[in-house]
Amino acid sequence: MSSLLTCQNPDGGWPYQPGGSSWTEPTAYAALALSIDPSAAPQVAAALRWLAAHQLADGGWPPQPGVHQSTAVTALVALLGPAALGEASYRRGIQWLLRQTGSDTGLLNRLRLIAYGRYPLQPAAGWPWFPGTSAWVIPTSLSILALRKTMRLMPGPAIRERLDQGEAFLLQHACADGGWNYGTAESFGYTARSYPETTGMALLALQPAVARVIGRACALARAQLRACQSSEAESWLRLGLAAHAQLPLHATPPVRPARDVRTAALAMLASAAAQGRHVFLD
Amino acid sequence: MSSWINRMPGINRREFLQTSALGLGLAGCASRLSPPDETTVSIAAAPDYDQRIYAILRQVLAEHRLDVRGKRVLLKPNLIEFEPDGPINTHPLLVHAALEAFRSLGAQVAIGEGPGHRRNTLDLAEAAGYFRAIPRFEDLFTDLNLDDVVHFKLNYPHSKLNAVYLARSVLSCDLLVSMPKMKTHHWAGATLSMKNLFGAVSGGVYGWPKNILHWAGIHQCVADLYRALPHHFAIVDGIVGMQGNGPIQGLPKRSGVLVAGRDLAAVDATCCRLMGIDPRRIDYLQFATGDVPQLLRSTRQIGEPVDRFATSFDLLPELSGLRLVQPV
Numbered sequence A: 001m002s003s004l005l006t007c008q009n010p011d012g013g014w015p016y017q018p019g020g021s022s023w024t025e026p027t028a029y030a031a032l033a034l035s036i037d038p039s040a041a042p043q044v045a046a047a048l049r050w051l052a053a054h055q056l057a058d059g060g061w062p063p064q065p066g067v068h069q070s071t072a073v074t075a076l077v078a079l080l081g082p083a084a085l086g087e088a089s090y091r092r093g094i095q096w097l098l099r100q101t102g103s104d105t106g107l108l109n110r111l112r113l114i115a116y117g118r119y120p121l122q123p124a125a126g127w128p129w130f131p132g133t134s135a136w137v138i139p140t141s142l143s144i145l146a147l148r149k150t151m152r153l154m155p156g157p158a159i160r161e162r163l164d165q166g167e168a169f170l171l172q173h174a175c176a177d178g179g180w181n182y183g184t185a186e187s188f189g190y191t192a193r194s195y196p197e198t199t200g201m202a203l204l205a206l207q208p209a210v211a212r213v214i215g216r217a218c219a220l221a222r223a224q225l226r227a228c229q230s231s232e233a234e235s236w237l238r239l240g241l242a243a244h245a246q247l248p249l250h251a252t253p254p255v256r257p258a259r260d261v262r263t264a265a266l267a268m269l270a271s272a273a274a275q276g277r278h279v280f281l282d
Numbered sequence B: 001m002s003s004w005i006n007r008m009p010g011i012n013r014r015e016f017l018q019t020s021a022l023g024l025g026l027a028g029c030a031s032r033l034s035p036p037d038e039t040t041v042s043i044a045a046a047p048d049y050d051q052r053i054y055a056i057l058r059q060v061l062a063e064h065r066l067d068v069r070g071k072r073v074l075l076k077p078n079l080i081e082f083e084p085d086g087p088i089n090t091h092p093l094l095v096h097a098a099l100e101a102f103r104s105l106g107a108q109v110a111i112g113e114g115p116g117h118r119r120n121t122l123d124l125a126e127a128a129g130y131f132r133a134i135p136r137f138e139d140l141f142t143d144l145n146l147d148d149v150v151h152f153k154l155n156y157p158h159s160k161l162n163a164v165y166l167a168r169s170v171l172s173c174d175l176l177v178s179m180p181k182m183k184t185h186h187w188a189g190a191t192l193s194m195k196n197l198f199g200a201v202s203g204g205v206y207g208w209p210k211n212i213l214h215w216a217g218i219h220q221c222v223a224d225l226y227r228a229l230p231h232h233f234a235i236v237d238g239i240v241g242m243q244g245n246g247p248i249q250g251l252p253k254r255s256g257v258l259v260a261g262r263d264l265a266a267v268d269a270t271c272c273r274l275m276g277i278d279p280r281r282i283d284y285l286q287f288a289t290g291d292v293p294q295l296l297r298s299t300r301q302i303g304e305p306v307d308r309f310a311t312s313f314d315l316l317p318e319l320s321g322l323r324l325v326q327p328v
Helices: A002-006 A024-034 A038-054 A073-078 A087-099 A107-115 A137-153 A157-172 A196-205 A211-226 A231-243 A261-274 B013-027 B052-063 B092-104 B121-127 B168-172 B195-200 B218-228 B264-275 B283-289 B292-298 B317-322
Strands: B039-045 B072-077 B108-113 B141-143 B149-153 B163-167 B175-179 B181-185 B189-191 B232-243 B251-261 B299-303
Touching: A002 A024, A002 A261, A024 A038, A024 A073, A024 A261, A073 A087, A073 A137, A087 A137, A087 A157, A137 A157, A137 A196, A157 A196, A196 A211, A196 A231, A211 A231, A231 A261, B039 B052, B039 B264, B052 B092, B052 B251, B052 B299, B072 B092, B072 B168, B072 B195, B092 B108, B092 B175, B092 B232, B108 B168, B121 B141, B149 B168, B163 B168, B163 B218, B175 B195, B181 B251, B181 B264, B189 B195, B189 B264, B189 B317, B195 B218, B218 B283, B232 B264, B251 B264, B264 B283, B264 B292, B264 B299, B283 B292, B292 B299
Parallel strands: B039 B299, B072 B108, B072 B175, B108 B141, B175 B232, B181 B232
Antiparallel strands: B039 B251, B149 B163, B181 B189, B232 B251
């Protein structure tokens, strides 16, 4: 935790790399991770002030203050919840999130893809990284996690519908091996293999989904965890498995070095989840 | 971190933008690197990834008479996947050889990449063998996806973008050296030194992949970035490339060459000829140059002849129309 604290910028935000300028994504991850420890409350408060100062008029958050466009990082900020962000700010963020959908589900694009036989007839609406582009597994997973928290606090049919759509998107994009890729599971007739980081994230997001899918994905995730080559992947796999009480009891602690603020915060969140404090599901 | 990129603590964002704007403005008047009038492309035989590459690359740079003493050079390899031996990433030994060759010419050399596929770049570089091949790699490397960004206005763009967020390090170097792997690409036909410029676009802003470039038109965006980043040089890793369903799921294809030059379009057109792809049918070359046949006529070929190393790369059936039927 101390290394994370020392990386905080004087403006209250966190950079990706120590010494860099503040970005929304590492700031949100650091605030989530440090929220576990009450002794870090002053640092979290500074982060929340930084986030409050950079919310855009449309309700979303930009990836960096100089960027005048809200993006998928809004889902991460929303995971901090209304108590941290303030209810009005939180609601505006959630409204922005509810308005976003991948451009690939637009009518013209659907017709084009259907003509090529490359897409299910009723594609589910996921979330894009950047407005006006296609939906992908990572922003969809993060948005599901954010909206699931909203559903517990302030339930409503619009939120339920987007959650259903998001989960359907993930199920449609499952790879043949049972895990998840960044996007499509098949391209030009070739089967795409899954990746550990995306498998862990989707597993985490699909908490209440079909048992058969989850069981298969958990088995794959455990195998991926044994051969992991990155700290980020290791953390997401642990978070995903912990969400389903499938993290092996004697799983080795994280061994890969966290090389930036985001992955250091993720490693903290994964360790906390292994000990029963799952911030993404609180 | 101690590369020149990371040693700019005294410069703030406004100063940087003013500096880069000035630099870009001057770029249209006179290049700091005095490129020759002629578009020279060299083809060098390079049988394998071994110690011979070091001498070959020094010879390549000598042929192009690059004046980089005291200049800030950014090597931009193509890093995609956690594989040390597959044909997917630019080979780390080649990047180290380029680092040494540019250093021997007096340049300050850094390495940067912003992968558009998997985002944990340093872990990716480690798995791909970069830490083993390049001493103090972490100190030299900047993840362009997480670098500070500059909102760069595109003048008369071919794509639907009017501006794009680019990594600061790419705009602040004196020479950007695009070092792609010679590969087929299931959408663009071939991914070479121009397509490799997608790595300069901020993943931190646009995500993984940088899907906005697909929606705005892949070929058009390649051409826009080629024009936006004028101080460049290309060294294409064609020792073992990728054919078929590239750039990720294809199979190895050995060509045994390094292709280099100051004009990325001329280099890429030459690579296409080596791969058995008709450069006149690659849309981004057409967008970038406006006249590919003229580009081919004006290219001065040095080193090995194309026909000695030309070898037909397998293409997906959807791309069979790109096949080079007669030599150009």
